[in-house]
Amino acid sequence: MAHAYTPGLKVTEKAVIRKTRRLPIPGEVLVAEGDAVSPDTIVARTKIPGNPQTLSIANLLGVEPGDIKYFMVKNEGDRVKKGEVIAEYKAFFGLVRKTVESPVDGTLEMISTVTGQVTVREDPIPIEVTGYVEGTVESVLPREGVVVKTEGAFIQGIFGVGGETTGEIAVLASDPDEVLDAGSIGPEHKGKVLVGGSLVTAGAIKKAAEVGAVGVVAGGIIDTDLIAYLGHDIGVAITGHEDVPVTVIVTEGFGRMRMAERTFGLLKDLSGMKASINGATQIRAGVMRPEVIVPGYKPKKTLRDQDLSLGLVPGTPVRIIRQPYFGRLAVVVDLPPELQVIETEAKVRILRARLEDGTIVTIPRANVEIIEE
Amino acid sequence: MAKEKPGLQLPEEINSILATDCGSTTTKAILIEKVGDEYRLIVRGEAPTTVEAPFEDVTMGARNAIREVEELTGRKLLNEQGIITPRQKDGSGVDIYMSTSSAGGGLQMMVAGVVKTMTAESATRAALGAGAIVMDVIAVDDGRKPHEKINRIRNLRPDMILLSGGVDGGTITHVAQIAELIAAAEPKPRLGTGFKLPVIFAGNKDARVHVRNVLGEKTDLRIVDNLRPVLEKEVLGPAREEIHNLFMEHVMAQAPGYNKLMQWTPVPIMPTPGAVGLAMQTAAKEYNTSVIGVDIGGATTDVFSVFGEYFNRTVSANLGMSYSICNVLLEAGIKNIMRWIPFAIDEADLRNRIRNKMIRPTTIPQTLDELVIEQAIAREALRLAFIHHKSLAVGLKGIKIERTIADTFEQTGTGQTYINMMELGMLIGSGGVLSHAPRRVQAAMMLLDAFQPEGMTMLAVDSIFMMPQLGILSTIHPKAAMQVFDRDCLIKLGTSISPKGPSGAAKPGDPCVTVKIKRGTGEEVHQVPFGAIKRVPLGVDEKVKAEIHPSRQFDVGKGNGHTVETELQGGVVGVLIDCRGRPLELPQNDRERRAKLLEWFKSVDMYPEEALAKYARVG
Numbered sequence: 001m002a003h004a005y006t007p008g009l010k011v012t013e014k015a016v017i018r019k020t021r022r023l024p025i026p027g028e029v030l031v032a033e034g035d036a037v038s039p040d041t042i043v044a045r046t047k048i049p050g051n052p053q054t055l056s057i058a059n060l061l062g063v064e065p066g067d068i069k070y071f072m073v074k075n076e077g078d079r080v081k082k083g084e085v086i087a088e089y090k091a092f093f094g095l096v097r098k099t100v101e102s103p104v105d106g107t108l109e110m111i112s113t114v115t116g117q118v119t120v121r122e123d124p125i126p127i128e129v130t131g132y133v134e135g136t137v138e139s140v141l142p143r144e145g146v147v148v149k150t151e152g153a154f155i156q157g158i159f160g161v162g163g164e165t166t167g168e169i170a171v172l173a174s175d176p177d178e179v180l181d182a183g184s185i186g187p188e189h190k191g192k193v194l195v196g197g198s199l200v201t202a203g204a205i206k207k208a209a210e211v212g213a214v215g216v217v218a219g220g221i222i223d224t225d226l227i228a229y230l231g232h233d234i235g236v237a238i239t240g241h242e243d244v245p246v247t248v249i250v251t252e253g254f255g256r257m258r259m260a261e262r263t264f265g266l267l268k269d270l271s272g273m274k275a276s277i278n279g280a281t282q283i284r285a286g287v288m289r290p291e292v293i294v295p296g297y298k299p300k301k302t303l304r305d306q307d308l309s310l311g312l313v314p315g316t317p318v319r320i321i322r323q324p325y326f327g328r329l330a331v332v333v334d335l336p337p338e339l340q341v342i343e344t345e346a347k348v349r350i351l352r353a354r355l356e357d358g359t360i361v362t363i364p365r366a367n368v369e370i371i372e373e
Numbered sequence: 374m375a376k377e378k379p380g381l382q383l384p385e386e387i388n389s390i391l392a393t394d395c396g397s398t399t400t401k402a403i404l405i406e407k408v409g410d411e412y413r414l415i416v417r418g419e420a421p422t423t424v425e426a427p428f429e430d431v432t433m434g435a436r437n438a439i440r441e442v443e444e445l446t447g448r449k450l451l452n453e454q455g456i457i458t459p460r461q462k463d464g465s466g467v468d469i470y471m472s473t474s475s476a477g478g479g480l481q482m483m484v485a486g487v488v489k490t491m492t493a494e495s496a497t498r499a500a501l502g503a504g505a506i507v508m509d510v511i512a513v514d515d516g517r518k519p520h521e522k523i524n525r526i527r528n529l530r531p532d533m534i535l536l537s538g539g540v541d542g543g544t545i546t547h548v549a550q551i552a553e554l555i556a557a558a559e560p561k562p563r564l565g566t567g568f569k570l571p572v573i574f575a576g577n578k579d580a581r582v583h584v585r586n587v588l589g590e591k592t593d594l595r596i597v598d599n600l601r602p603v604l605e606k607e608v609l610g611p612a613r614e615e616i617h618n619l620f621m622e623h624v625m626a627q628a629p630g631y632n633k634l635m636q637w638t639p640v641p642i643m644p645t646p647g648a649v650g651l652a653m654q655t656a657a658k659e660y661n662t663s664v665i666g667v668d669i670g671g672a673t674t675d676v677f678s679v680f681g682e683y684f685n686r687t688v689s690a691n692l693g694m695s696y697s698i699c700n701v702l703l704e705a706g707i708k709n710i711m712r713w714i715p716f717a718i719d720e721a722d723l724r725n726r727i728r729n730k731m732i733r734p735t736t737i738p739q740t741l742d743e744l745v746i747e748q749a750i751a752r753e754a755l756r757l758a759f760i761h762h763k764s765l766a767v768g769l770k771g772i773k774i775e776r777t778i779a780d781t782f783e784q785t786g787t788g789q790t791y792i793n794m795m796e797l798g799m800l801i802g803s804g805g806v807l808s809h810a811p812r813r814v815q816a817a818m819m820l821l822d823a824f825q826p827e828g829m830t831m832l833a834v835d836s837i838f839m840m841p842q843l844g845i846l847s848t849i850h851p852k853a854a855m856q857v858f859d860r861d862c863l864i865k866l867g868t869s870i871s872p873k874g875p876s877g878a879a880k881p882g883d884p885c886v887t888v889k890i891k892r893g894t895g896e897e898v899h900q901v902p903f904g905a906i907k908r909v910p911l912g913v914d915e916k917v918k919a920e921i922h923p924s925r926q927f928d929v930g931k932g933n934g935h936t937v938e939t940e941l942q943g944g945v946v947g948v949l950i951d952c953r954g955r956p957l958e959l960p961q962n963d964r965e966r967r968a969k970l971l972e973w974f975k976s977v978d979m980y981p982e983e984a985l986a987k988y989a990r991v992g
Contacts, residue, residue: 025561052557054519065546110556114549114583119557159732223724235700236672236691237731254728283696283734322736323726323743344744345811345981348737367736 009156011263013299017154021129022145029140037131037148039166039276044129044145050122053103058116060100061089065116078108132164133276134295152295153270160279160290161239162247167214169270173197176264180218182207189213193275195267199256205229209245215277217249220257240280247279249290257327270294318368330355387850389460391467392842393435394645395422395474402438403839405857412853414861418442424476430630455637470638473841475645480504480620483531485511487538487547495600496537499609503616504647506690513547526558532624539577541602548576552584556591564627569593571619575600575612620644646675648844650686653677655847659855662798669804671695671734674754676762683791689758694806695734702727705753712959713749715970716988741984748819751806755823763792794827795930803835813945814977817866827873827955828930832866865913867944871951872927879903879926885952889920901952908977911943
């Protein structure tokens with residue numbers, strides 16, 4: 001029988017992390033296998049065709065589409081400069097003159113005598129991919145990019161906004177229950193990744209942006225504060241491309257939610273170290289969660305190995321991820337194999353778990369996640 | 374060297390069928406066999422889909438799902454090469470294997486046409502009918518500037534583009550403009566970075582040379598018959614066929630493991646929604662009635678309708694119960710969700726709960742409050758998806774659709790004219806929130822509230838979502854598909870009787886309908902006033918004769934006040950006499966609204982009585 005395995009988010013002091021750094025279209029890889037890379041190292045580069053500008057020459061000159069070729073000053077393939085005349089119409093010995101100028105620097109790509117349109121393509125746009133993390137190039141994907149390998153601490157959040165960035169970790173909360181508000185943030189936090197406890201307020205994010213902090217990590221965020229920060233609502237769970245000054249990562253969920261002790265403790269240990277963070281979240285097949293990566297971290301204590309392949313067994317620490325015990329931590333006591341009827345009258349697989357206060361509760365197995373420690 | 378593909382057998386030789394649907398998260402296998410004279414579902418198996426890393430081979434998930442079928446039947450179906458076909462003397466193998474797929478995001482298309490409400494709309498219908506998600510519709514008159522359209526085409530990275538425009542022999546300027554825009558954008562396909570994007574041209578045949586000149590080099594161009602050869606005619610078949618071909622050749626061939634899967638079966642792999650559409654059409658034909666079907670998933674909601682010869686499909690790509698649940702909140706608004714909840718709840722709390730469901734999509738409601746909230750959200754997702762369906766008016770049958778000139782000037786409203794709720798005979802719900810509702814009457818109420826059928830309608834849910842497999846099976850063995858559909862797939866909830874109206878100023882409590890049911894020698898009379906709903910038990914296989922007398926402001930099919938004599942069919946819920954009005958309106962006052970909801974829920978036994986009593990006390 002398959003194990004009931006409910007993986008949680010990874011929060012680990014020591015992990016081997018591989019990051020595939022891929023170009024959107026084929027290009028040139030600039031590093032070789034074994035090379036050391038930093039977050040800013042450009043590992044691959046390509047050029048995407050420049051933006052095309054279409055001009056309706058027929059309309060602008062007042063001629064038939066089929067006739068525009070007689071009025072073109074430039075031909076397909078010619079380089080053109082912004083403001084340079086590309087088509088000209090003259091009548092009455094030059095007394096009536098109409099011209100069309102190129103709106104951009106680029107190349108005249110197409111003259112269509114069917115539509116009377118001309119396309120001028122701007123110069124190619126360079127696209128670069130950086131290393132994102134401090135590490136070494138493990139393998140090269142020819143013309144596409146590289147796989148960068150690093151070792152260090154790795155923390156996954158549950159939801160985030162904003163893209164990749166790097167900065168030094170500064171823990172501003174003294175315990176995982178503390179709310180991060182604007183009052184704790186100052187100019188000394190420029191370029192840093194700020195860590196709060198149970199909640200980051202709208203004011204704190206605003207202040208973080210003002211002082212030039214690059215990221216915020218906290219247990220929870222209020223739904224309406226997030227909307228206010230983004231300037232729009234989020235419909236589907238695909239994030240990471242928002243144009244926001246500060247990448248925000250929440251580790252537990254929406255609302256005020258005490259950050260898991262283990263996550264908070266690890267982030268505290270990582271204070272002052274340089275982290276690569278990314279808020280990108282995608283919840284669907286091929287789930288992507290936001291992350292904090294700190295390469296080179298050497299844990300102070302030896303880790304206790306946890307055999308997650310066993311899945312849920314009596315003694316497994318879990319976090320409850322749905323009402324009525326949402327956010328509470330517990331330890332599995334018992335896993336009855338048979339389906340049981342819960343309050344909704346649905347017949348589901350359940351487990352019994354002991355909450356931190358000693359109470360034993362029944363929870364659907366789907367509503368817990370294993371705390372990896 | 375590739376193994377030779379198994380041959381296609383004639384229907385009479387097929388006694389044993391194995392079919393899989395490789396969904397985005399789960400791969401489901403079903404085994405169908407001839408038992409006596411009938412085809413029946415024998416067992417099903419499922420396993421996680423393995424298209425994504427680290428597996429990146431769809432056949433692994435398919436093998437795992439089939440292995441579960443092997444374990445349950447004690448029969449060997451798999452060998453090293455794939456599926457053992459045909460069935461062997463020792464009992465191993467099956468006569469035929471086939472599969473549908475929506476893994477890896479399904480089929481994502483962009484369509485383009487000249488006039489948004491004409492050729493672009495026809496192209497949209499062709500794409501949707503083939504089972505695609507339409508990412509955007511580009512048209513000359515869509516209100517965007519050329520550079521905006523170009524940017525959009527560049528950024529979307531669809532699997533393919535369907536380009537239409539112009540009637541045969543008409544001007545080619547406009548369709549050429551669109552082709553030039555696509556060329557300027559130099560679009561790239563979603564899968565396979567080194568490949569050219571497939572573009573299907575199904576427009577004015579006189580424009581083919583120009584389109585080939587413009588797009589021939591830059592894209593993988595296919596040319597098919599014009600889907601609007603003349604203004605009054607829509608020919609969707611060739612475009613749809615080419616979409617299916619390209620889906621197999623390009624999208625499937627790029628998806629990990631599909632080359633292997635394709636070798637297992639003589640039947641082309643079909644996009645899952647396309648196959649569900651076929652199942653709906655087969656059902657409508659078999660039951661000789663109009664059908665609406667809905668499949669509400671975590672990310673998307675598909676709506677299908679078959680009215681007469683018109684088959685429509687729409688997909689609301691961003692309405693779902695987990696991944697897209699926040700979009701339901703965004704589109705419906707918090708007030709519309711809250712109106713279905715019979716207890717007071719803080720708005721901010723509800724918003725956070727919905728967001729938390731989005732980020733932890735696999736959780737299930739543990740408390741009744743949570744279940745009620747989830748079903749409230751489902752009503753709104755279904756309602757919005759149905760509005761979308763009606764507005765898109767997707768007439769999608771691959772045969773010629775004749776329209777009068779008058780119709781051609783009303784393109785945006787074309788779909789609405791097909792959907793007649795009074796004519797609707799069957800409403801089928803599918804997807805976890807409907808199929809797994811703890812009480813079946815909850816599914817019935819969600820369907821009634823969201824779709825608001827009128828007159829007499831059979832309500833049903835899909836028991837284990839095997840419509841995709843039955844859809845693809847219907848292409849080679851419609852009889853087997855239909856037998857399994859009727860006996861093993863559908864759970865009939867029962868008939869709803871929903872008078873349309875009031876046409877005047879009827880007040881709650883005024884007479885609405887009297888239903889006389891003849892059982893054996895006796896007769897039951899159910900008088901239900903306006904504003905109420907009543908549940909009358911009638912078993913799954915029971916059929917009774919009934920006389921339905923609406924009062925003069927209400928209509929059950931023959932006009933206001935006119936009696937209808939009919940046969941009512943039962944189901945696991947029974948007969949629901951829904952006199953809450955069409956359109957259904959809830960009281961504006963919060964306290965009254967909650968009281969009304971509790972009255973309805975109690976009347977149909979929707980939730981445990983003690984919970985409803987608690988809500989009544991607190992509310």
